[in-house]
Amino acid sequence: MRVLVTGGAGFIGSNLVDALMEQGHQVTVVDDLSVGQRANIAHHLASERFRLVRGSILDRDVLEPLIRQCDLLFHLAAVVGVKYIVEDPRHGILVNVRGTENVLELAARHTVRTVIASSSEVYGKSTAVPLREENDRLLGPTTASRWSYAESKAIDEYIALAYAREGLPVTIVRYFNAYGPRLDPRGYGSVIARFITQATRGEPLTVYDDGEQTRCFTYVADTVQGTILAGTVEQAAGQVLNIGADREVSINELATLVKELAGSSSQITHVSSSTAFGPNFEETRRRVPDVARAREVLGFVARTPLEDGLQRTLDWFREHKPDDINTTERFS
Numbered sequence: 001m002r003v004l005v006t007g008g009a010g011f012i013g014s015n016l017v018d019a020l021m022e023q024g025h026q027v028t029v030v031d032d033l034s035v036g037q038r039a040n041i042a043h044h045l046a047s048e049r050f051r052l053v054r055g056s057i058l059d060r061d062v063l064e065p066l067i068r069q070c071d072l073l074f075h076l077a078a079v080v081g082v083k084y085i086v087e088d089p090r091h092g093i094l095v096n097v098r099g100t101e102n103v104l105e106l107a108a109r110h111t112v113r114t115v116i117a118s119s120s121e122v123y124g125k126s127t128a129v130p131l132r133e134e135n136d137r138l139l140g141p142t143t144a145s146r147w148s149y150a151e152s153k154a155i156d157e158y159i160a161l162a163y164a165r166e167g168l169p170v171t172i173v174r175y176f177n178a179y180g181p182r183l184d185p186r187g188y189g190s191v192i193a194r195f196i197t198q199a200t201r202g203e204p205l206t207v208y209d210d211g212e213q214t215r216c217f218t219y220v221a222d223t224v225q226g227t228i229l230a231g232t233v234e235q236a237a238g239q240v241l242n243i244g245a246d247r248e249v250s251i252n253e254l255a256t257l258v259k260e261l262a263g264s265s266s267q268i269t270h271v272s273s274s275t276a277f278g279p280n281f282e283e284t285r286r287r288v289p290d291v292a293r294a295r296e297v298l299g300f301v302a303r304t305p306l307e308d309g310l311q312r313t314l315d316w317f318r319e320h321k322p323d324d325i326n327t328t329e330r331f332s
């Protein structure tokens, strides 16, 4: 198939590209390289089946021929991560809403099978775990700008579902904290990147608040597998699906695990999230997906044990030594 991946130079996108290339597809990436890196996909540049287009999803002239010429579209390009959203909410909203609107409008014009990357953030502060796709959402006030990311992703979902009603075969995947090789310390779920970096440098592992907030960390190979199934299983069209592991881990447990796996003598310390993110910051307490629908519709289960995934991530970080990581920066 001719597959287009927006945001394909990013963390999840580049891992998705690896899997698609391995399956023998013809793959085009469109990415403005604002966060994504050429190095993430450099190993494919010599292949005749691969093409990188440096461009923005805000530019319809760039998108139109690419979408017209593809059979399957994975839309991952977005402004991602609390740090970016809190620093420049207007840009995040613009890219995440207008960019997605562009992608969906062109996909509908050419009736291209499409997968849209959404996020567990759309559930907001809801603690009605496990979070089912139909659950109510609970978001904070508009003055807390982190929620603009959740809102922009939710608007993307509304637009996608509206196009689905008009006949576009589109699936929405809500990712739960992906991690693994190429994890960008500035991005989403980067608490793992931060802990790994701190542990390998012998610096204190900084846990926000009491550390009893939980997440379900999903190894990126599993995230990618769920994404490809969402784009290829026919019954997935028109559906919203949680894509994540359902092992609930507190940030305290995660810190201990990373420290052990790294054989590190680092201390584990607690700092206030408002010191890191500012006084208006709101933390979400629990994030656990209900994985039943993904299992039913896609036959998808995230199988990689956290310990194995963390070990592989640790190995990757050791090999690539991203020395420029500032672990005191304001990222989550």
Ligand SMILES: NC(=O)c1ccc[n+]([C@@H]2O[C@H](COP(=O)([O-])OP(=O)(O)OC[C@H]3O[C@@H](n4cnc5c(N)ncnc54)[C@H](O)[C@@H]3O)[C@@H](O)[C@H]2O)c1
Pocket (backbone or CB within 6 Å): 006, 007, 008, 009, 010, 011, 012, 013, 030, 031, 032, 033, 034, 035, 036, 037, 055, 056, 057, 058, 075, 076, 077, 078, 079, 080, 095, 099, 117, 118, 119, 120, 121, 174, 175, 176, 177, 178, 179, 184, 187, 188, 189
């Ligand atoms: N990583 C996670 O755990 C997670 C969780 C929930 C949702 N998501 C969603 O998954 C997708 C991929 O996330 P990721 O973690 O790989 O993030 P990422 O930042 O590594 O990837 C996003 C990519 O989009 C590109 N991009 C940004 N603005 C663009 C624009 N205007 N035009 C073209 N490209 C642009 C960036 O350069 C980057 O390569 C995003 O849609 C994100 O919202 C990720």
